[in-house]
Amino acid sequence: MTETVSPESFVDSDVAGLVLDGDSLTIEDVVRIARAGELPVPVDIDPVAVSGMDASVRLKQKLIDKEIPIYGVTTGFGDSCIRQISPDKAPELQRNLVLYHLNGVGPIASADVVRATMLIRANCLVRGPSAIRPHTVRSLLGLLSADVVPAIPERGSLGASGDLVPLCYVAAALIGEGEVRHRGRTRPALDALADAGVAPVELAAKEGLALVNGTAFTSAFATLALWDAREIAFAADVATAMTCEALGGSASHFHPFLHRAKPHPGQRTSAALIRELLDGSALTTDYRQIVSEEEALDGRGFTELRARIQDKYSVRCAPHVTGMLRDTLEWADRWIEIEINSSTDNPLFDEENEEVHNGGNFYAGHVGQAMDSLKIAVANVADLLDRQLALVVDEKFNGGLPPNLVRPREAADHDAGLHHGFKGMQIAASAVTAEALKTTSAATAFSRSTEAHNQDKVSMGTIAARDARTVVELTRDVAAIHLLALAQAIELRGVRLASTASRRVHELIRAQAPFVDRDRRMDGDIRRVAELIRSGALRAVAAGQPSE
Structure with a gap:
């Protein structure tokens, strides 16, 4: 045959481990992990990536200590970016960000979509400039490895500012809030975390935003x-x-x-x-x-x-x-x-130049365009x-x-x-x-204008x-x-x-x-x-x- 056989759905296969570096995750990797079912999924972070993550965390703290306004860290979110808070309030702000976005509707996303979401979000975060601790991302990977699957409603994301609503259900599970699917049943996240041996995370400054301000939920559907x-x-x-x-x-x-x-x-x-x-x-x-x-024409006109x-x-x-x-x-x-x-x-933190940059990388335009094209072709x-x-x-x-x-x-x-x-x-x-x-x-x-324009x-x-x-x-x-x-x-x-x-x-x-x-x-x-x-x-x- 012209084509080789693609891997199976991996549901009944042994699942090899994976080390995330933020640069080399493939579609096949995502599918392999997402469809591993309840099998253990060993996923870790590359040591070089850990160093980069630590560097951006240090820069974040250095800037916080200077009491300068940093979007989503020492300011409010979205249109509230003009409201600055003191550094001591930063962790509480992150928890509130997660809680006020728990308003998704519609059917609960399938387990393979949620697993893919968790893996993709972790990989994006280990790139380094998101200023999130390796410990927090390892806790997320601990939930994935233990097949603790947050219950995420499918509807509620605009695809910019990323998948705020669905990803908040992932972040909520990480802090011990909400419900998850674990060992064949739906149960409180805190109970599942205890069984999985994962301590609830106390979010540091920027970490709630880092977890929820991305395109992982969109990309999970797209990848599968x-x-x-x-x-x-x-x-x-x-x-x-x-x-x-x-x-x-x-x-x-x-x-x-x-x-x-x-x-x-x-x-x-x-x-x-x-x-x-x-x-x-x-x-x-x-x-x-x-x-x-066929018979020859033999001089016939028709x-x-x-x-x-x-x-x-x-x-x-x-x-x-x-x-x-x-x-x-x-x-x-x-x-x-x-x-x-x-x-x-x-924002993203440039450790080399000691700068923080505000932009719009949470905009899922390329994924959306690809998927609009894919659905027409299919x-x-x-x-x-x-x-x-x-x-x-x-x-x-x-x-x-x-x-x-x-x-x-x-x-x-x-x-x-x-x-x-x-x-x-x-x-x-x-x-x-x-x-x-x-x-x-x-x-x-x-596109719809929202959140005070x-x-x-x-x-x-x-x-x-x-x-x-x-x-x-x-x-x-x-x-x-x-x-x-x-x-x-x-x-x-x-x-x-x-x-x-x-x-x-x-x-x-x-x-x-x-x-x-x-x-x-x-x-x-x-x-x-x-x-x-x-x-x-x-x-x-x-x-x-x-x-x-």
Whole structure:
């Protein structure tokens, strides 16, 4: 196969340790730790990073001792930056910052999102200029290692001034406030900290702000969405190859000449993968074969060909659609890895020049733009697969397959006319696709001025990232429905005639969902096949590698 197998979801894997330096955290690292489940997750801080953190803490204290106004340290927050307090009040100010932002709403974020949030926030803080003690960050990593998962409502962040509301739930757990999920149940944070052997942190000056004034919650959704979208791209290419077989389509649409002529890397990758997946198939045709089997004109002015010399757009243009997703992933991955290795709070302390700098690195504009683009690219794949499914189940277009993929029965058979096969599945796929497409509205275009017009231009990156997560989940369900239909179609055509890769995929699906010989519920089938996509098992099997 052209592509290597991605790591599994890591839920059942041994989790290797990780040392944070603020510069080298990868998307794969985040996913590996976030999806480790309740396994111990050893994460520590690089000694060089510790030195940098200590230096900024010393500078912070030196400036505090001079009683000069430092934003969020010896002044109020946001529009209240004109109100200075005495240094002795600084720790209490940090605790109040955490408490007055505990006003999130909506569903509680999933455990993998929260774990990713904690890891990313820690990595950003160990870069150094945030003036937070290594002890405080190590306490945060202690919660992560013990799988103490703060209960964070998903809604309430503008994506600037960072993820204040959701990150305050992380900071609250660290000081022993609020609720967490630990050992399979929701419990008071203070109790979970005691069980985990982590003492509640007494926040020093700036530390509350350092913990909550960043883009980690947004970046957590983004990181997981990017990772899962890779599997969507692969599943779409598998589905396209099997669609070509189910419809008796032409493999010529994926010829290297065509895609060298328009050499977008993602398009070329998808076309090459589809060609590989079709290798050895007796169910497809090609242009030469179609032409060779047609009668010559022999002087006639007109004739009607018996076969189509090219397939519909949802097959022929599939590499262009999935390739767009692949290329979006390439640059979006780069943007997100920069973000999760950045100092994203305010202010930042320059120890070398003994200066404090006020800025806006908490603005999640790059993450939001990447996620708005990602959700459009992924939703386009959902629409592509929905259109392919429409061809496969419709007797007017599917090249002789039975309507709705119901095996034909003799008229005298009692079951004749009673069963509707994949009719309901197509309805569900259409509904889910519509929801994915509806969710592509650009969240980053909806900036709102708030907080006494101090936060008068905000990124809305958190909403964009949550939307991207949702679109990925919806598209995965569409892909699962389509793959179930394709397994049915390949079986009706004759599995032995399919390509080697398609036979392997068919066998994998059949291990989760039997052939549909009569009407039955299929929601469980969809969930199980969707998990094959999410976990990387589909990719592994299609590539001829063992799946977990």
